[in-house]
Amino acid sequence: QPERAELTRPKGPWDVDDVDLSEGSGNRIDLGGLIVTGAPGLEMRLNVDERTQAVSAVMLVAEDGALELSKGSFSIEPLIRTQRGWLTWADVKIEQSLADGYLPMPSVTWRHAEVQLTTTAYTSGGARDAVTHAVYRVVNPGKKPARLTLALAIRPFQVNPPAQFLNTVGGVSPIHELAFQGNAVLVDAVPRVFPRTPPDAFQAASIEAGQPCEWLASSTPRANRVRDEGGFASGVMLYELDLPAGGSREITLDLALQPNGVFKANSESQEDVAARWRERLNRVDASVPKDSRALADTLKTALAHVLINRDGPALQPGSRAYERSWIRDGALTSEMLLRLGHEDVVKEFLRWYAPYQFANGKAPCCVDRRGADPVPENDSQGEFLFLIDETYRYTRDIELLRELWPAARKTVAYMDKLRLSERTEENQQGDRKAFYGLMPASISHEGYAAKPMHSYWDNFWSLAGYESAVRIARTLGQKEDMHRFIESRDQFRSDLYRSLAVAMQAHDI
Template sequence: VTRSLPMTLPENYGLAFYLQGMAPINNLEFKLVDAGGDNVWWYNQRNFEFPVEWSKIGIKKRHISFAWGPTNDRELKSFNRIEIIIASATGGKGFIVLDDLTFQKLEPVGAALPQPIATATTSADENHRVEMAIDGDIANQWRSAPASEAQEVVLDLGSVQEFGGLVIDWDQKDYARSFQVLTCSNHDAWDSVYQVTASKGGRSYIPLKEAEARYIKLRLTASARGQGYGIGNIAVKEIAFSAAPEAVYYEMAKDLPRGMLPKYFYQEQSYWTISGVNNDQREALINEEGMVEVDKSSFSIEPFVTCQYPAIVHGESDNQPKLPAMERQFYTWHDVARQQSLEQDELPIPSVTWNHPEWQMNVRVFSAGEPEQSSLYLTYHLKNISDHDLEGCLHLAIRPFQVNPPWQFLNWPGGVSKIKAIRRQGQEIVVNDAKRVIMVTPCDGFGAATFDQGDITTSLAEGSLPAQESVRDHLGYASAALAYKYELRPGQSKRIDVIVPFYDQFHGELPISAKAIERIHRQVRNFWIDKIQTVEFKLPKLHSLSPGDLSSTHAAMSISPEKLIRTVHSNLAYILINRDGAGIQPGSRSYERSWIRDGSLTSAALLRLGVIDEVRDFLDWYSSFQFANGKVPCVVDLRGPDPVPENDSHGQLIFALRQYYLFSHDRDFL
């Protein structure tokens, strides 16, 4: 949709329009184009969920960035027209309706939010005034009158301000089980912007994306003990607090013990590898900590281990006997030494092992099945390597996090992946009313939590599971966990198997035994051995080097021939798994596109490794996207061929065709 609207822009501004529709998730692009049509600024909302009801889409100056064009001055000072575009992410079809486009000049953005002024319905006494809830010291508390059930706390920011949400520290006992957050700009018309119905107290994180108001009201409607409310601190957060789905978790990572959240919430990269079947379009990821992303842009399953250790509790006097008790220890990826491996050091069957002085936990993943009917198999082994009995619980947490980090954003943005609903249904866990987690090994317990009840790991660390087995979350940040109890003598181990179908149905027989899974595992292993061990390598033997020879070149040459061969074999498997159908592509997530440049060079490598059919299929498929005028597209993805010119794409295709002929002598194909 294009509208001509020439405009010179003030120092700060905002645009808005209303939108509703029935459409699948795709990219919503808002573009501002200059008079020549060459320079474009945009606000690109990837994987946008189109609202069924009328919703206001607000766009501020800070949202708009330079997209492309020849200009050297990338600051947007004026534009000639507006374009609103739906760009394919998941594809499909539908419709949207737009209305009421507005432009508003805004005041310059202030340096920081002002200190609010607080008022409350009641205060218990002079030592617990409402001002104490905003002084930044959680030891100083506001407490309401103990007899009143409904209370209100109002914050006045002095003028209309933009902010990103709230962080509320509650009294340990007298917290609000249910409350509302309301905002307004004139103290008359209050809008309800957030509602919590089953809080557990502690610290509440309230993300309010693009909030704008002068007044913020907390309406407290149910106290935990019916004896009023206590608040240690209310912090009004800057816009960045909720600017992206990951933003609130960055804040939580500062408060939670390290290891409770994935590494990228600590701004650290975690390495990962892939699991999938040949010729399929679905793949899983497992990172170096043992967290498994079960499908593209999907949720993850992550292990946590609780151990019970004997402790001594003293009686009230020395004459009383000492009573045995148990101390609980909760372990995350941060608390253990970790080791990663591939089966036979080269097959695409990865494992991650947690090593603790008294126990060892291993997670292995592999994928099996025909293309478009495949499934992911996860096997966990927990072994007692100590000289005494161990007991505790292995938890498998299901959380709205991808393995792919948020800074990987091309095509499939990483980071948070929404879980709007999760429930137990017999021996299955159903996520978002679609994706199934099949418990081959029945669990000993299952619990789910909304975001407002805290991440599931906070319950696990406390030694409990939420009582509810089904939740829906208004933010899409629900989490849950399967519990598997263990009692292991020295040398004993416990095995847990889980299957996640990549597609709607599991194409196999249920129930399935561990023995049957191992039979499937052997079939997968043998397939990949035959698929990647296609040529014989003859390399010179490794000679020992003197200290004076340890230059970078010599160091590279000092890798054993066996390791070099295994590296080649592994990467051949990764190339085949990363393919979507016939399309050769360099990755499964951010680089899930088929470039003719990459495809031609990869094809040359595959041919030298004896892989012929897959190269022919790729060339046959890619050639079908050649334009009517003979132009060869630089890249093809879900949206089809990209019209952006790449002047050597023709030569790259011809190079690949010639390479194929040299190794196949297939004149009929040419």
């Protein structure tokens, strides 16, 4: 229990800063964003999806054209057979592109003297009925007819590599059972791949048979169903294509994003999806010289990635390792969203994030499915206030500002407590003079995780937060609080500038 009697929640929950975790540490369960203390008669049951640990509907496309359906899932990889044998990504020239140069509808093109293959992926529908479509367009670039075979291989590997290990380990995605049944590929008995055009054949094999490009080249018959106890089953859908000179053919797969195999067709066409993205990404246009158009296109694609990686109202920097909502990322991402015409997205994020504030006014550095992360990152308060202020500056939503005023007020009080804790006599001596009046040491940078450090990053954001708080109070007519915030800001700014001077002198800057 906390020693500070002024806390408004005498029965908890409490912020980690207000509790002595060294007492009874063996009787606590650390769930990341929540630490639970055991008690007689207390039983805890955690319901976890044992297959995936999470549900994600964001697909990855590798630079070579392999597709990973959802977080941690298997991948689909193309191969092409010509008169000279099987071709893989290693045998062709590869190009990547986006529809219109910026839409989140990627294509990967293989170029070879005997064949050209373009893999295009896009997702139709909304959050509840989203379906990803993979379109494979095979072209005969020659002057004579050609007989080609397209093989779409289901592989027990993620696009996400093993080097990506935070929260979700990349690399292998085990497949124990693989079969083709009812015009669908069943992965571990769950229908995941629905070809619009049925394949001419489906073959499956365990790891003992080698890689698909190896056992496809052999004359050994393969079954359309396989079980691999080691989780390395693979299978291929085979399409025999007779193309005239310059001719082409398209094969489309509908992919169930959710690991439960739920699939519901929708009526959106590829052009419908492109039109929807054009509207969302062109609410604000950048006027740039023709030779700088790629820069403006990159901005639009980045906006698309932000919108794709949302999890409901939560803004997340990624869909795999960084599937969490940091207030640091959220504040800066929201600034971009506000400038590019997506005020509604920012309001939803802010209203979702604010209730996770701790009772003592601390803004959580991060929120995920486990709740608010209590780790001390002392830039968080300034970023939270900055976000409230910027949202009002762009939207002029005074009701939202009033709604968030209690949270803003508590945040300033917490910032005052932090900085005043460093205005000590000890910090006026020797090497510690630069710490006087600053935010305490924290781990707001990955490099500080092992040892918290005083960071000017924290303090610059805190100063920005004080500035924002003054503007918020002025706008709402809270004059008494405004004057108090100004006093805190001025004192903190003076201490920060003095610290900078001390540091510059100490390091001969």
